[in-house]
Amino acid sequence: MAELLKIHPDNPQESKIQKIVETLKNGGVIIYPTDTVYGIGCDFTNAKAVEKVCKIKGIDPKKMHLSFICYDLSDISLYAHRVSNHVFKVMKKALPGAFTFILDSSNKVPKVGGVKKNQVGIRVPDHKIPRMIVQELGNPIVTTSVYDKDGKPMTDPSLMKEEYEHLVDIVIDAGMGEIQPSTVIRCIEDNIILLRQGLGDIEKFADVLSKEEAESLLVEEE
Numbered sequence: 683m684a685e686l687l688k689i690h691p692d693n694p695q696e697s698k699i700q701k702i703v704e705t706l707k708n709g710g711v712i713i714y715p716t717d718t719v720y721g722i723g724c725d726f727t728n729a730k731a732v733e734k735v736c737k738i739k740g741i742d743p744k745k746m747h748l749s750f751i752c753y754d755l756s757d758i759s760l761y762a763h764r765v766s767n768h769v770f771k772v773m774k775k776a777l778p779g780a781f782t783f784i785l786d787s788s789n790k791v792p793k794v795g796g797v798k799k800n801q802v803g804i805r806v807p808d809h810k811i812p813r814m815i816v817q818e819l820g821n822p823i824v825t826t827s828v829y830d831k832d833g834k835p836m837t838d839p840s841l842m843k844e845e846y847e848h849l850v851d852i853v854i855d856a857g858m859g860e861i862q863p864s865t866v867i868r869c870i871e872d873n874i875i876l877l878r879q880g881l882g883d884i885e886k887f888a889d890v891l892s893k894e895e896a897e898s899l900l901v902e903e904e
Contacts, residue, residue: 691856710851716807719835723823743795749803750822778808780882784868
């Protein structure tokens, strides 16, 4: 049975964060808040836990689009490579924020289902709880959105507990979640491509680029 754990979103209790971290270190799966929708996640270095998340979501681990939460931009250099200067400028301005950046993965990204992921989604949410968890854990945590049976984002942690109480170990209650997911951006060489418009507006951050760089801010239909 999952535990519903209330945590203050602006002043997270350290003892509760430590309890969550211990659960993750032991291979547990949690539901946690972000600056967009709630997420299901685990320590991304724990292969069995990642496979458990895939099973909960009904995803073949070999086909999983791996996204995870980092504490800050310093982690990006560990798990991604070939990030161009102007892409980094935008990321530095936009993060923490409601974005998922799809980047070429480094060799430090673990395999999922025995398969190396050539690209990964990296998030640095503007929310203290998941960032504190990652900081204390010392590893990123997998992130995938929490949906109800109709495929809609769930916003009420108490209902998430009812829905997932036999599937996860802890449901964090930090208040109601958003209904919009993150904006997904694919970064290929010098191109910044909008894959999904969500809560974040990437064009707000184009002012950090030169005119020539800004012209590569492309839009691609999902």
